[in-house]
Amino acid sequence: MWPDHAIWWQVYPLGFTGASPTVAHRLRHLESWLDYAIDLGCNGLLLGPVFASETHGYDTVDHFRIDPRLGDDADFDRLIAQAHARGLRVALDGVFNHVARSFARPDWFRRGGLDTFEGHEQLVALDHSNPEVAQYVGDVVRFWIDRGVDAWRLDVAYAVPPEFWRDALPRDRDTWYFGEMIHGDYAGYVEKSGLDSVTQYELWKAIWSSLNDRNFYELSYALGRHNALLDTFVPQTFVGNHDVTRLATRLEDERHLGHALAILFTVAGVPSVYSGDEQAFRGLKEDRAGGDDAIRPAFPASPDELAPHGRPTYRLHQELIGVRRRHPWLTRARTTVEHLTNESLALRSSHGEESVLLLLNISDQEQRFPLEDTPPVPAHSWELLTSP
Template identity: 70%
Template sequence: MWADHAIFWQVYPLGFTGAEPSGSAAREPLVHRLDQLENWLDYAIELGCSGLLLGPVFAAETHGYDTVDHFRIDPRLGDDQTFDRLVTAARSRGLRIVLDGVFNHVGRSFDAPPEWFRRSVDGSIEVFEGHEHLVALDHSNPAVVQYVVDVMCHWLDRGVDGWRLDAAYHVAPEFWRDVLAQVRPRYPDAWFFGELIHGDYAGYVATSGLDSVTQYELWKAIWSSLNDRNFFELAHALKRHDALVDTFVPQTFVGNHDVTRLASKLSDERHFGHALAILFAVAGVPSIYSGDEQAFRGIKEDRAGGDDAIRPAFPAKPSDLADDGWPTYRLHQRLIGVRRRNPWLVRARTTVEHLTNESVALCSIDGDQRLLLLLNLADEPRHFPVDLTDLAVIAHPDGASDQDPAVVPGNSWVLLG
């Protein structure tokens, strides 16, 4: 499966291209903003990525997660021809494209029969998590099943490679099973993963037939263990992560369009590299949220417009980025390079070889392949009592000592393979 080798660069197109916040205000004239992304495709490839994970691109009322027409490109971004140009440009570079499918709910102005919507006991249309402008679809309705099948196939026909299924945690897994029963035979190479933030990940995948789900538990454990200087939390999460890999490969990340950016989430900026090293040293299909590779900052707030800070407009081309972000970009390149040279890591099992609150040794193994990550959060150097036989340093922060790889400087890390 091509997704076994995928490393995604995630882009939220409406924010990235500086589109107006209201879809209705932009329907005339048409603006081909998706063309701006072509300037960034080589940047993504040089970063080490092999795919684009695109946020909503369909006609919507505001932020894209309030879709009004899944068959139409949002006019703030362009039209079918604009989208086709992006697909062609991406394919010519070997980049896969996965689209964001918002099928749990739609915008209020979505044109559909009343029986397409889920009803509360009092007969009112249900809404998504208290958002009155986001109305929930009735997934028990065969017409809704067929609509989602038709949407997926329409865009797979136009050259996309898969779907991210937004808010899957609100959708019964049997719905995706019924949808994929019709889609997979036509597109056996397509990849489907759902947004799950809690619950029985493995059970949901088994029932739904999805290829993967988002690994929010690991995301939380990474930044939380670093902030609290408590690697016991990470060790616990990795044990559970390993169990998931027995049945499917989770989609992993340290940042996305829905959460405070990693550079703002961490209480000590020296631990940014620790988080990245963990991401790329353990099993999963990893993604990098655009801007995180430049150490962008941004805090998500629970209010109207609270996502704006984490979904900013980007400059016209990479050369217009600020100088101070490029060291973080190069750090990503080094760690993604390790990942690409060790593709077996996608299904590796990770064991904890040494553990204290402020230090941990993680050993990822697949057959006779082995990679060892040593992480130190203490202010002073730490000696790790681990077996380094046949291992050499393959990545470390600039300035880290490689004289004795078992001794890791304060607030540093070393990756050996």
């Protein structure tokens, strides 16, 4: 299955292209970044909302139309063709839990429009018990699959009854579906919904939190839960996305950025890199109007215009994604804890007879791990030992 080899580069198009209220062909902006994603090591382009919306893309007004701030059908078809020509799969963001209040079918609103998404008055929840809503979602998904889309991120899946997806989504193509889940029973939701995967927020939180708190016991516990999920599905993994504070901002000690990335790329999952994180972009998400702006900035016209200080982080991503590409079995690997203290951790990820060993040290002293044939690891460093 191709998703076992997928490594996504995630883009929030409205922010990335600096979209303003004016109509323009901004999707073409992304074309100059496709080779950059390939050079990074990614083979998938995970797009945020591209459908016509009122403001930020998650207040959709028409799922069959490209947002005029981004371009038109021809721009979208060209982007798909350019991506596929480079071997990049393309995923779209399906916002089907809620729509804009100006959406053309208010008779599909749940409780007549009284139910909103997390109190946002302009984001009106759809009635997922209505067969017409299921038919509409299926028609939308099939329409864009026919236009070349390979995968779908299903926004706010956790607020949608899981059975809805099983009924609505077309299954006659080699399409990969993953839902946005934050809390809850991940495996149970996958089984009931028929989705291929969900987002692994538990692991995301454990990675940065254990590094900040110098408490690898938290990560060890989370990895045990992560392993158990593999009995049902392969999670979609990340250390950053368009909804959370940038990793370089979140980590209290910048020396631990490599630790977080090494964990991401050596444990099971279908990983994604949020555009800009590979350049150590900073940005704080705030709970206010416009609070996402700092984590969804505009990008320059081409990679050549990026600031040079991001290059070491870019090269580190290349190195670790290279490990992942050389060891594709890591997608389904189980990870065992070989050594554990608050500030040092040895993780062995294995699949069959293959394995890699990751040594993590976030203490202020050099650490010698009680494992055979392992080198000492300097303070605030990590070491990855792979088989040839």
